[in-house]
């Protein structure tokens with residue numbers, strides 16, 4: 465359901481261009497574009513037959529382009545159910561928007577953006593053919609009592625990722641100066657529109673009002689409540705009590721920044737994605753977050769691609785640590801400095817070390833003993849020194865637990881015990897986690913002192 469939204473919010477605010485600008489784009493690009501996207505063309509007769517000549521029964525919605533129909537037809541990728549948007553010139557969105565949609569969606573594909581399967585440009589008809597999003601549009605679910613806060617956050621994250629993707633390779637990659645000049649691709653207005661969507665999701669209602677509607681327009685209401693610190697009162701009733709305060713705070717802060725009147729004050733979509741991910745992270749218990757990830761959930765991956773020089777520097781630190789030139793303690797001190805550094809490069813090095821460590825985790829059982837000890841110490845000390853937070857902490861704790869569950873004579877068990885010894889003093893912070901550890905019978909059999917220590921610590925807080 466986020467798919468339809470992710471794409472459509474782009475258009476909502478783009479009513480500011482002048483007639484002149486539109487004409488300029490049209491005259492220069494039309495023929496050229498038509499040839500370039502020849503392979504996506506679908507004949508009008510195919511479309512009229514699929515929609516039973518645009519029968520009302522097949523109409524599934526209406527938006528800024530005009531009516532949307534459902535139908536089954538053969539396109540470049542085979543036969544499937546599709547959504548067809550029939551451009552209605554009287555609606556205001558014309559040729560440039562039509563071509564922009566074709567250009568953007570055929571060049572840039574992303575799992576959170578609905579795919580364009582083809583188009584028709586014959587006579588007076590302009591029709592866009594999309595994959596059919598079986599869950600339709602997010603607005604249908606806004607005031608659904610069953611849509612939980614976590615589900616809402618995941619939808620927002622998916623849509624934000626799609627939009628962030630379009631903002632990065634999309635506009636830079638194609639970079640038609642005419643589009644950029646005329647403001648047809650304005651990232652900041654997308655961000656504003658996305659902020660509105662975020663508040664719609666939070667408040668369980670659309671931003672707009674119609675004559676019958678008793679609501680005030682959402683943005684005005686949000687601004688007032690934000691200033692008066694009463695946003696809680698407009699949060700949708702079914703989710704209000706379940707949202708953890710930090711999750712709500714992260715969500716509102718970023719959503720409100722999207723609505724800033726000053727364009728420069730609005731965040732980049734990549735910041736929006738990151739903050740929404742932390743909002744989810746605050747909401748979900750860390751170990752649960754992990755199991756979602758393992759279940760092929762929403763892809764809460766912590767690893768990001770890093771520049772080659774960052775990777776090279778990080779590799780050299782690992783190399784030095786494994787060869788003994790750099791002690792694990794020195795590595796930890798350096799990482800603690802880098803984590804808090806105001807320099808972006810140093811922060812990236814910190815993130816890259818953590819990402820590499822997690823990626824390497826599956827190969828630890830192949831490591832020679834001395835290297836395995838070094839990474840186990842590093843793991844344990846990262847946890848002890850609070851250098852991992854939220855999701856990464858959850859992943860590290862889970863890795864240690866999984867390792868402890870391996871047979872007592874295995875390399876991974878030894879990795880688990882070495883790491884655990886390093887952060888024993890923090891264990892009481894996670895009583896549930898302790899219970900999982902205490903259930904490992906071979907740990908009791910082989911390392912009774914660790915088990916006794918944990919039991920005593922738990923006893924103190926009970």
Ligand SMILES: Nc1ncnc2c1ncn2[C@@H]1O[C@H](COP(=O)(O)OP(=O)(O)OP(=O)(O)O)[C@@H](O)[C@H]1O
Nearest residue numbers: 472475525526527528529532547594595596597601
């Ligand atoms: N790919 C699709 N799959 C399923 N339903 C769709 C699809 N695209 C659109 N729809 C349905 O048609 C409706 C209208 O969609 P459309 O994208 O034209 O406009 P919108 O999202 O309401 O806003 P706007 O065009 O003004 O940005 C949607 O609300 C949705 O219910």
